[in-house]
Amino acid sequence: MSEPLLDVRDLRVYFSVFRGFVQRMLGGGDAKVHAVDGVTFSIEPREVFGLVGESGCGKTTIAKTLVGLVRPTSGEILFHGKDVTRPNKRALFRLREEIQLIYQDAHAALSPAMSVGEAVADVLRTHGLPSEDGDRVRPESEEALRDAVYSVFDDVGLRPPGFFYDKYPDQLSGGQKQRVVAARVIALRPHLIVADEPVAMLDMSIRARILEFLMDLKARYQLTYLFITHDLATAKFVCDRIAIMYLGRIVEMGPSRTIYADPKHPYTRALLQAIPIPNPERRTKKVLPRGEVPNAVWPPAGCRFHPRCPVALPTCGWEGRDFIALLEERWLSSDLASREAAAGPPDAWKANELVVRRDVARENEKGVEGLVKEIVKEAGGPMAQAVYDIRVEDAQPPDWVAGVSYGLVAALFGGALWGLIAGFGGYVFGIVAVVIGWTVAAAVRRGAERVTPGIVGLGVVLTLLGVFVGDVTGLTIALWRLGFDISIVNVLAAYPIIVAASPGQAAIAYLFGLLGAAVAARRLRREMKEVRSVVVEFRRPDPLGPKEVEDRTVECLLY
Amino acid sequence: MTALLETKNLSVAFDTPGGPVHAVQDVNLRIDSGTNTGLVGESGCGKSTLGRAILRLLPENARISGSVLFNGTDLSTLSPKAMRDLRGRNIAMIFQDPMTRLNPLMRIRDHFIETIQAHDPRVEPEVAVERALKVLADVRVPSDRMRMYPHELSGGMRQRIMIALCLLFKPALLVADEPTTALDVILEAQILELLQSIMHEYEMAVLLITHNLGLVAEFADRVAVMYAGRIAEEGATVPLFREPRHPYTVGLLRSVIDLDTTKLYSVPGSPPSLLGESVGCPFYPRCEKRMDVCKTVFPEVRPVGEDRRMVECHLY
Numbered sequence: 083m084s085e086p087l088l089d090v091r092d093l094r095v096y097f098s099v100f101r102g103f104v105q106r107m108l109g110g111g112d113a114k115v116h117a118v119d120g121v122t123f124s125i126e127p128r129e130v131f132g133l134v135g136e137s138g139c140g141k142t143t144i145a146k147t148l149v150g151l152v153r154p155t156s157g158e159i160l161f162h163g164k165d166v167t168r169p170n171k172r173a174l175f176r177l178r179e180e181i182q183l184i185y186q187d188a189h190a191a192l193s194p195a196m197s198v199g200e201a202v203a204d205v206l207r208t209h210g211l212p213s214e215d216g217d218r219v220r221p222e223s224e225e226a227l228r229d230a231v232y233s234v235f236d237d238v239g240l241r242p243p244g245f246f247y248d249k250y251p252d253q254l255s256g257g258q259k260q261r262v263v264a265a266r267v268i269a270l271r272p273h274l275i276v277a278d279e280p281v282a283m284l285d286m287s288i289r290a291r292i293l294e295f296l297m298d299l300k301a302r303y304q305l306t307y308l309f310i311t312h313d314l315a316t317a318k319f320v321c322d323r324i325a326i327m328y329l330g331r332i333v334e335m336g337p338s339r340t341i342y343a344d345p346k347h348p349y350t351r352a353l354l355q356a357i358p359i360p361n362p363e364r365r366t367k368k369v370l371p372r373g374e375v376p377n378a379v380w381p382p383a384g385c386r387f388h389p390r391c392p393v394a395l396p397t398c399g400w401e402g403r404d405f406i407a408l409l410e411e412r413w414l415s416s417d418l419a420s421r422e423a424a425a426g427p428p429d430a431w432k433a434n435e436l437v438v439r440r441d442v443a444r445e446n447e448k449g450v451e452g453l454v455k456e457i458v459k460e461a462g463g464p465m466a467q468a469v470y471d472i473r474v475e476d477a478q479p480p481d482w483v484a485g486v487s488y489g490l491v492a493a494l495f496g497g498a499l500w501g502l503i504a505g506f507g508g509y510v511f512g513i514v515a516v517v518i519g520w521t522v523a524a525a526v527r528r529g530a531e532r533v534t535p536g537i538v539g540l541g542v543v544l545t546l547l548g549v550f551v552g553d554v555t556g557l558t559i560a561l562w563r564l565g566f567d568i569s570i571v572n573v574l575a576a577y578p579i580i581v582a583a584s585p586g587q588a589a590i591a592y593l594f595g596l597l598g599a600a601v602a603a604r605r606l607r608r609e610m611k612e613v614r615s616v617v618v619e620f621r622r623p624d625p626l627g628p629k630e631v632e633d634r635t636v637e638c639l640l641y
Numbered sequence: 642m643t644a645l646l647e648t649k650n651l652s653v654a655f656d657t658p659g660g661p662v663h664a665v666q667d668v669n670l671r672i673d674s675g676t677n678t679g680l681v682g683e684s685g686c687g688k689s690t691l692g693r694a695i696l697r698l699l700p701e702n703a704r705i706s707g708s709v710l711f712n713g714t715d716l717s718t719l720s721p722k723a724m725r726d727l728r729g730r731n732i733a734m735i736f737q738d739p740m741t742r743l744n745p746l747m748r749i750r751d752h753f754i755e756t757i758q759a760h761d762p763r764v765e766p767e768v769a770v771e772r773a774l775k776v777l778a779d780v781r782v783p784s785d786r787m788r789m790y791p792h793e794l795s796g797g798m799r800q801r802i803m804i805a806l807c808l809l810f811k812p813a814l815l816v817a818d819e820p821t822t823a824l825d826v827i828l829e830a831q832i833l834e835l836l837q838s839i840m841h842e843y844e845m846a847v848l849l850i851t852h853n854l855g856l857v858a859e860f861a862d863r864v865a866v867m868y869a870g871r872i873a874e875e876g877a878t879v880p881l882f883r884e885p886r887h888p889y890t891v892g893l894l895r896s897v898i899d900l901d902t903t904k905l906y907s908v909p910g911s912p913p914s915l916l917g918e919s920v921g922c923p924f925y926p927r928c929e930k931r932m933d934v935c936k937t938v939f940p941e942v943r944p945v946g947e948d949r950r951m952v953e954c955h956l957y
Contacts, residue, residue: 136825136826136828137825255911285683285852286852286893286897287683287892287893287896287907287908288896288907288908288911289896289898289907290896290898290905290906290907291905291907293898294905294907312825312826313898314826315898315899315900315902316898318900318902319898319902319905342900352827353826354900355830356826356829356830357826357855357899357900358829358830358833358853358855358858358859358860359858359859359899359900360854360855360857360882360894360899361858362859362879363879363882363883365858365859368834370827370830370831370834371827374796374797374798374828375795375825410783413783414778414781414782414784428783428785
């Protein structure tokens with residue numbers, strides 16, 4: 083049979099991160115966790131395929147996607163040649179008879195309210211008993227059902243089955259619970275079993291037993307396993323082929339024996355080296371990658387492993403963030419006096435993909451530029467070679483849209499709130515307008531070269547606009563609370579009349595606002611020196627994709 | 642040379658509705674300054690309880706008997722206040738899950754200030770922060786993490802901060818209870834390397850409590866293997882691994898799955914219940930080399946070979 087049992091093509095699973103309204107406005111849009119970021123592999127019938135990696139690499143997400151607990155964002159999943167990427171309810175029900183999941187915490191997998199026998203019987207009652215020709219058959223009676231459960235308990239070594247049928251999960255040991263879970267899975271005669279860390283929670287001295295049990299089941303029932311684990315030693319023993327995952331991608335995939343004998347990807351090598359060997363006479367000095375697995379929301383550019391890779395090349399994907407990481411390291415090891423020589427605290431720098439910049443006062447620009455050049459030269463290595471240019475340029479214009487939106491929203495909310503509380507527009511809008519004035523000033527401050535009349539003018543206009551919007555909103559709400567059946571359009575139309583009716587109040591509100599804006603602008607002018615930016619720009623990395631190397635695929639520019 | 646820490650016939654029993662559970666029984670453990678000792682065993686063997694007994698951090702229903710001597714002082718003679726002082730200053734402990742040990746409502750900076758002021762109320766916050774920065778540098782944590790909350794940090798970073806909190810007072814002994822079990826293998830190796838370098842710099846002894854034999858082999862000078870609340874075997878790491886004496890140690894080492902495993906092995910049976918009194922050797926039902934005497938008579942601790950190697954087994 084040449085057709086693979088399972089064929090996964092360019093699978094991507096992204097999860098949205100909830101971000102607050104204001105945060106989203108200030109930049110970035112919706113962030114997504116790139117849990118699985120383009121994964122392609124296939125599993126042949128009756129093999130044990132291992133998916134190996136540390137936590138956060140995406141392997142559990144793949145497991146959940148395969149059994150329909152998680153919806154893929156894009157990509158294809160083919161099972162027996164059929165597309166099962168987005169199964170409807172009915173298809174999912176059928177699919178679950180063929181792809182089953184055993185996972186790490188056997189106790190959590192079993193309902194504490196059911197006896198373990200009932201748990202398995204329930205599954206058979208729902209899906210029907212498997213019959214010879216592959217179809218499902220309704221159980222004829224409760225007795226027949228019980229017999230079926232006894233039979234499968236016997237198969238998994240829970241003997242005598244009658245004794246175990248009525249036991250509850252908390253009465254069983256870890257190994258026994260895992261057998262019950264296996265029984266529940268086997269009862270359906272699935273073709274593919276996804277085992278997610280099936281022995282991780284079990285003690286060393288019984289792990290072997292359960293592993294042997296799983297392999298025995300495989301032989302007896304012609305099963306195929308997708309074996310997911312972070313334990314490379316177990317994977318080596320049990321798996322025919324393995325795929326090593328890092329931050330959502332497969333970095334190396336091929337026959338298990340040759341990968342362990344000759345690991346090609348630097349991450350695979352690092353993992354193998356890190357495993358503690360239970361032999362004190364073979365202690366070796368380890369070369370461990372720096373740092374930790376980074377955030378899956380903003381994975382590193384190019385090869386995701388490059389910031390930690392001991393053998394990275396200049397083309398592996400160096401970017402602005404890596405320069406900041408370098409500064410952090412220097413900042414750690416330098417003493418207080420020379421900290422200034424480290425080109426400023428790391429959080430003064432802002433990275434934007436291949437570029438990272440820092441604002442400096444005009445008089446310091448040459449000094450900082452020189453320092454940065456020295457730092458890069460001292461650091462050396464592939465990152466230094468990846469630097470394309472270090473220069474000084476005009477500072478970037480401020481984040482106008484953000485500042486403006488923020489200001490308007492603040493005004494609106496402030497006004498509405500005040501309207502709700504006191505039923506008044508008026509004075510508080512003035513105060514709100516001051517706040518807006520400051521906000522705009524702060525936005526401007528973030529990068530303007532000089533305080534031009536244009537900037538001041540814009541600030542004033544925005545302030546007035548803010549007061550106006552807030553006032554209208556506040557009045558609308560106030561009038562509504564007073565019982566007037568009124569809409570905001572009416573208030574807008576009537577605004578001039580309202581102002582005319584109480585000019586003093588309106589005047590004070592607007593004056594407050596203008597005062598605020600004026601103070602902010604003046605302050606800005608006084609404090610603001612001319613600002614410039616020191617910029618470090620990196621070369622574009624080489625494109626990266628899985629390459630066929632000998633008997634496997636590796637995703638690494640070294641090959 | 643007096644030992645840094647010595648337990649004499651230390652036993653801990655928990656009062657439960659079903660009767661007493663003998664979590665730790667007759668443990669004689671000795672830790673010398675500047676050494677690292679691995680306390681290894683599987684779940685339920687009592688290793689965590691033993692660790693906590695040393696620091697007197699047991700729940701109310703625990704009954705301790707026997708003694709724990711720290712630098713010659715019997716800890717049971719200390720008042721609660723004196724014990725609190727000792728704990729943190731002279732003996733420190735780190736635990737498995739750093740997230741549950743750090744206060745989610747406090748910034749890292751405040752954790753340090755609180756810890757320092759708990760022992761030295763007169764210390765000013767600014768001075769405390771300075772001390773904190775020094776320790777953070779030792780554990781390779783950038784200083785900008787001070788203003789962050791625990792949930793903003795990664796697991797490895799949190800564990801480093803836990804270690805840093807312990808180092809503030811330069812304790813003579815650090816008890817690490819499964820410090821890397823929740824971490825991935827690369828992080829685990831990094832944290833262990835860190836512990837090793839700190840041990841030398843701070844002249845600190847470490848008691849590493851773990852179920853991972855590989856860690857113990859890589860890290861510890863001496864190993865104590867626990868089973869059913871007792872120390873089955875103890876000795877210097879290299880000879881113990883090379884030639885384990887107690888049948889449980891033999892079985893445990895055989896069942897470890899490492900990169901060189903060609904055949905799977907597991908110790909038959911399962912650990913005994915620690916409820917109520919027991920007779921004979923607790924490993925009897927699972928032991929390949931058992932004899933009749935093992936069923937009824939409890940084996941004494943016997944020295945075998947040099948360098949304070951001990952076994953609790955009738956074979957010797």
